[in-house]
Amino acid sequence: MSDYFSLESLTKLSELREYLREEFTKKPDRKFLYDDCVNDILDDKADIVNKYPIHFKGSKLHPDYVFTYFLWELDKSGFDFEKAHTFSEKMRNLLPPGGELYYHFLNPLRDWVEFNIREPFFYATQDKNNAIMLYWHLKEDKPQGSTLKDKFKFACYTALCHKKYGANDHSLTTEEIFDWLTALGSDLPAKLKKHGSGDIPKEVSEYKDPFLTCVSNDAFATIRIVMKEDSKANYEKVLDFLIQLLKTEFPRSYSIDFRSSTKNYLPIKKLPKKGVNQLFANAVQHSELHDKIKQYAQLAMKEFEWYNNLEAEHCAMPGTFAVFALGLLDEAYHKLVVDYIKICDGEHQSVHGEFVLAYIEKFGFTEKGMELYALCEGNIQELPKKLLSLCKKMK
Secondary structure, three states: OEEEOOHHHHHHHHHHHHHHHHHHHOOHHHHHHHHHHHHHHHOOOOEEOOOOOEEEOOEEEOHHHHHHHHHHHHHHHOOOHHHHHHHHHHHHHHOOOOHHHHHHHHHHHHHHHHHHHHHHHEEEEEOOOOOOEEEEEEOOOOOOOOOHHHHHHHHHHHHHHHHHHOOOOHHHHHHHHHHHHHHOOOOHHHHHHHHOOOOOOHHHHEEEEOOEEEEEEOOOOEEEEEEOOOOHHHHHHHHHHHHHHHOOOOOOOEEEEEEOOOOOOOOOOOOOOOHHHHHHHHHOOOHHHHHHHHHHHHHHOOOOOOEOOOOHHHOOOOOHHHHHHHHHHOHHHHHHHHHHHHHOOOOOOOHHHHHHHHHHHHHOOOHHHHHHHHHHHOOOOOOOHHHHHHHHHHO
């Protein structure tokens, strides 16, 4: 098992932990304030003021400190999964998405796993050729304790939170936690891999009939679709399945593995010929499904989220192939394409440049085409050379 970390940063984590311990245990007045704040959160009376502090009786307490305090106190009194889970969900719902959720919710969860699962049972060795690579090895002492089962369950909850609410690279954190638990003899990761978390109702997470199978797993952010009979009705079922799934708390970065005997692909050069490309190239041929394709795209598009099973040079935001399918079909979907390009992470994605090239080649430098060109130029590392050449000729 490996991790991108360093021995120096482990020391810094220990220093932070000791600092917080002093804050919580050596200042009784502060401890009283934290206790009351925890109770307010549990009673749904706490609020976020000025974006990040929790406001309580005129004081402002950082959410990550309060969260860490609660988890440490729970460790002292005897760790209980249900109590930890209840408080964690209340804390998560208090915080806005994005960076605030990362720093004040996911970071304390990660720290808890490191201090309760990794540090007691593993030791690290550093890669001689890579200063930031650590390898984790089991210590000889076997895990013991009456609360260990609950701690394993909470570690799995932490792993799933990183998958659901973190950035795409948090999948590495998820896999690390699962690796540690598996090495300790827990079968929870294996069960999650097979059945998912169980948080999404089975009638939403799965669909099966003689001609179509749709199966999702929120623990590993995977969607697998096998279509044995290519038809409008089956594509409608697939779109309904995806739309309902994305209305739940299914991870916003995910993979779609689609298989069908009809292998059409979108007419955009350099797009990967993957199942998700095939899915929307086929579905868009049915005009009755265009509204549902648009609905899926609008639900799927999230900045800094990705289709997980595309290679780095082809990385694409969820909804990409649905937007491209409609955008190349008719300029009536111009606003959808504009909305898409505006939220693309142009530092890491370049496939929208290939779409704009295909769009200009089909529709020309219309007013709408020029707007897309300008938006793409401002939201991409490098425009396709052919697109630049066409623009020069037009001028």
